[in-house]
Amino acid sequence: MAGQRQVATAGAALPGRTRWGVFAAIAGVPVLLTGLLAVALVVAFLFTGDEDTGSRTPGTASCARALGFGGAALPPGAGTASCAVTHGITTAYAADFPMPRADLRGRPARTYPDAPAPRTDCADADADLCLDLGRSPAGLPDGVAAHGVRVAVHPEGAGSVRVYFSAFTVSRGP
Known part of the structure; x- marks a missing residue:
């Protein structure tokens, strides 16, 4: 048991x-x-790479496309232009080029007829003239892909200026 x-x-x-x-x-x-x-x-x-967060480094762009994105074109007599594009949360094009000082005053009015006159009291202290445009009625013509355009003009010499152009939007771009 x-x-x-x-x-x-x-x-x-x-x-x-x-x-x-x-x-x-x-x-x-x-x-x-x-x-x-x-x-x-x-x-x-x-x-994960930056492409997943929407931020990317700038790449080169055709200057015709960069300026066209903001409704502009390279003016006659302009020197060699440098243009870039950045895609991410926003799409931004930038261009800078020299041009004759003599054509400066009439150029913004021919490019953006509904825009206000360029200002001389620019945020960039080195700029002689600046222009900040947005959607109509702020000066950008209909059909322009950009939501905003900024132009700053810096003196470069006695007979020329350097134009810094940027156009941007908050969509993914074309």
Whole structure:
């Protein structure tokens, strides 16, 4: 009979002992999976490129396209232009070029007939003239892709100026 008593107690838990090991294993699986998911998200965030966040470095652009985006064109007699584009949350084109000083005053009115006259009290202290345009009635003609255009004119010499042109929009662009 003593042998039977040993058999009966062998399969049961010892008095005062619980099964926390089984509970810990079952509860630990979701905690482990959550931790692995958090690590995977951190790794994915660290190794994604800038293209996923919408910010990109500027690239070169055709000057006809850059100026055309803001409803302008390279003026006759302008020197070599440098143009760039940046796509991201906004699309922005930039151009800078030298041009004869003699054509400066009439050029903005011919390009943007509904725009106010260029100002001389510019935020850029080095600029002789500046022009900030937005959608109509602020001066940009209908059909222009840009939401805004900024032009700043800096003196470059006795007979020439350097024009800094930028056109931007908040959409993905063309």
